[in-house]
Amino acid sequence: MTHENYEARRHAEFLTVTCLNWNAVLKDPRVKLIIIDSIRYLTKIGRIRVFAFVIMDNHFHMIWQILGKQERPDVQRDMLKYTSQRILKLLRTENAPLEHLEVNAKDRKYQVWERNSWNIPLWSGPRLWQKINYIHNNPVKAQMCDTCKDYHFSSARFYRYNDRGWDFLTHVDG
Numbered sequence: 001m002t003h004e005n006y007e008a009r010r011h012a013e014f015l016t017v018t019c020l021n022w023n024a025v026l027k028d029p030r031v032k033l034i035i036i037d038s039i040r041y042l043t044k045i046g047r048i049r050v051f052a053f054v055i056m057d058n059h060f061h062m063i064w065q066i067l068g069k070q071e072r073p074d075v076q077r078d079m080l081k082y083t084s085q086r087i088l089k090l091l092r093t094e095n096a097p098l099e100h101l102e103v104n105a106k107d108r109k110y111q112v113w114e115r116n117s118w119n120i121p122l123w124s125g126p127r128l129w130q131k132i133n134y135i136h137n138n139p140v141k142a143q144m145c146d147t148c149k150d151y152h153f154s155s156a157r158f159y160r161y162n163d164r165g166w167d168f169l170t171h172v173d174g
Contacts, residue, residue, distance in 0.1 A: 012051055012172070013072070014131045015062045016118040017080065020111050023100045024057040025087060032153045034086045035060060036166070038079050043168040047075050051172045052132045054139060055153040061135045063122065063172075076117065084112035128172055132159065 019025040026032055032055045039062070042048045047070050051063040066072045088110055091098060101110040122128040136159070139151035148156040157163035159171070 012063050012065045012122045012128055014118075014120040014122055015064060015076070016059060017062075018059040018114040018117070020101055020103070020114055022058045025091075025101070025112055026055055026060065027057040028090075029153075030090060031087055034083050034090065036153070038083050038086075040168045042075065042079060049170050050155075050168050051128075051170055052135050052155040052159070053153075053166075053169075054135045054151070054155070056138060056142060056144075061131075061138065063128065063131055063135065072119065076119075080113050080117070087112050125172075132172070 026035070035055055039048075039050055039053065043050055046067055049065040049067055051065070053062040054060065066075055088098070088101075091101075098110055101112060103109070103111040105111065120131075122131060132155075136148040136154060136156040139145050139154060140148055145151045148154065149160050155166060155169055158166060158169050
């Protein structure tokens, strides 16, 4: 384990995962639920702790912490591989067009996620809260809702009203 991975594991990280070419692959609520199911599973088995999230139509943000002896790249790879397989399976079942996800790669015909996700260690409380507010205001900025509490696929109501609808969330204040 590298020093960088050990230190990052002790702190939360801001993760951004983008759909290939910013395609709105996540627009369907059933696709968003695939991501939710993956997050729920990873928290249940003790691989991650999740403090905040939002799932938009073409990307998602999450503030998470890797637990135990797990390495972030491994956990992230497993989550993105699993969710992409489930998303592609759903799209095929629905006979949805997949051309916008075609790639010229030796190991796959279709790709859901952009290759390089963005991870930022959050070393301080103020920076952590800045990112939580950014996440919660993302749907408002995208004009998907009037207030952050109105957007379903977000942790905003958890922080605003202590709404426990997303059972995998941990409050940053404990």
